[in-house]
Amino acid sequence: AKEPVRVLVTGAAGQIGYALVPMIARGVMLGPDQPVILHMLDIPPAAEALNGVKMELVDAAFPLLKGVVATTDVVEACTGVNIAVMVGGFPRKEGMERKDVMTKNVSIYKSQASALEKHAAANCKVVVVANPANTNALILKEYAPSIPEKNITCLTRLDHNRALGQISERLNVQVCDVKNVIIWGNHSSTQYPDVTHATVKTPAGEKPAPELVADDAWLKGEFISTVQQRGAAIIKARKLSSALSAASSACDHIRDWVLGTPEGTWVSMGVYSDGSYNVPAGLIYSFPVTCCNGQWTIVQGIGSANNWILIAMWANFFACYEQSLTSRPFHVPGLSIDEFSRKKLDLTAEELSEEKALAYSCLS
Ligand code: NAX
Numbered sequence: 001a002k003e004p005v006r007v008l009v010t011g012a013a014g015q016i017g018y019a020l021v022p023m024i025a026r027g028v029m030l031g032p033d034q035p036v037i038l039h040m041l042d043i044p045p046a047a048e049a050l051n052g053v054k055m056e057l058v059d060a061a062f063p064l065l066k067g068v069v070a071t072t073d074v075v076e077a078c079t080g081v082n083i084a085v086m087v088g089g090f091p092r093k094e095g096m097e098r099k100d101v102m103t104k105n106v107s108i109y110k111s112q113a114s115a116l117e118k119h120a121a122a123n124c125k126v127v128v129v130a131n132p133a134n135t136n137a138l139i140l141k142e143y144a145p146s147i148p149e150k151n152i153t154c155l156t157r158l159d160h161n162r163a164l165g166q167i168s169e170r171l172n173v174q175v176c177d178v179k180n181v182i183i184w185g186n187h188s189s190t191q192y193p194d195v196t197h198a199t200v201k202t203p204a205g206e207k208p209a210p211e212l213v214a215d216d217a218w219l220k221g222e223f224i225s226t227v228q229q230r231g232a233a234i235i236k237a238r239k240l241s242s243a244l245s246a247a248s249s250a251c252d253h254i255r256d257w258v259l260g261t262p263e264g265t266w267v268s269m270g271v272y273s274d275g276s277y278n279v280p281a282g283l284i285y286s287f288p289v290t291c292c293n294g295q296w297t298i299v300q301g302i303g304s305a306n307n308w309i310l311i312a313m314w315a316n317f318f319a320c321y322e323q324s325l326t327s328r329p330f331h332v333p334g335l336s337i338d339e340f341s342r343k344k345l346d347l348t349a350e351e352l353s354e355e356k357a358l359a360y361s362c363l364s
Pocket of ligand 1: 016042088091129132159187
């Protein structure tokens with residue numbers, strides 16, 4: 001039998017937590033044969049509610065669930081965890097300044113980073129869900145320098161799944177037949193949901209989604225704004241923010257990261273930018289990624305002009321080499337970014353740079 005994996009959920013007494021912990025206990029996140037031990041953290045005012053969630057987990061008698069730690073002590077919560085899903089945070093309340101909310105979250109993520117760094121299992125994988133998700137993840141990275149930066153991510157998979165959902169509804173096809181949309185940038189209304197490279201499985205083979213939709217105005221207008229504003233639409237309808245879809249997407253994020261993405265499919269993850277696609281290095285930015293052996297890799301594209309020259313040189317070299325072996329044409333891998341997309345990639349990067357500056361100003 002497999003050793004249990006310890007999964008931390010912070011903010012576990014909240015509404016995403018309530019939807020998420022049963023999914024983890026049922027094997028939705030790590031697979032139907034992977035036992036888990038749940039670590040649930042919340043703050044003292046929510047301790048009683050947290051204990052209620054623990055009681056329900058016991059009552060549900062999940063076969064895969066080998067233990068539950070429910071605590072308000074951050075050290076106890078973080079000890080030995082292999083996966084950390086950071087849902088707890090300070091929400092923006094009416095009339096609050098952005099800076100005040102940022103200050104609260106910076107201090108939360110600073111202390112939780114230190115606890116993870118000292119007490120989590122080696123190679124612990126972290127996904128930050130709580131908003132501002134990208135910037136909270138960046139703070140966590142700063143204050144947990146011994147956790148590899150490749151292990152710290154934020155959730156944009158919900159936005160990715162929302163984009164898949166919109167295309168599937170528009171074309172009246174199954175959502176599982178749509179793939180390779182991209183969410184670029186911030187998990188905020190400046191995110192860029194990009195369908196340029198998306199495809200749809202049809203009886204006649206895989207077709208480009210833009211060709212099937214055949215409505216450029218919709219793709220560049222309503223589609224983008226619907227995905228960007230979906231969170232607000234859910235709040236309006238439910239009087240509560242997205243919870244089941246957020247929980248499900250957090251499971252998708254970790255599952256694909258740990259178990260790998262299917263061949264030919266990429267997903268969106270907020271990861272530490274290395275400058276790919278000319279996105280400033282040092283931001284947590286959502287990119288298209290593939291995952292294999294527990295590691296994500298940005299779907300490679302073309303970076304700066306220097307990279308172009310390098311790539312051209314290598315391409316030339318490999319083209320000659322490969323053609324001498326197989327006489328097949330050689331394609332430089334990477335996604336093309338048109339002018340419309342470029343502006344949107346830059347706009348959301350600018351917002352993230354501003355958020356980063358604001359977060360740093362809250363540190364001092
Ligand atoms: P809730 O307010 O229902 O739950 C948050 C929980 O976190 C509460 O139980 C609270 O006591 C706890 N908490 C607060 N400070 C804490 C701390 N220092 N340590 C541990 N726990 C703490 O919010 P919920 O609807 O569950 O949303 C949680 C977060 O997810 C929010 O920040 C929200 O903005 C964010 N979202 C992010 C999404 C994404 O795609 N990245 C989508 C959904 C969601 O809006």
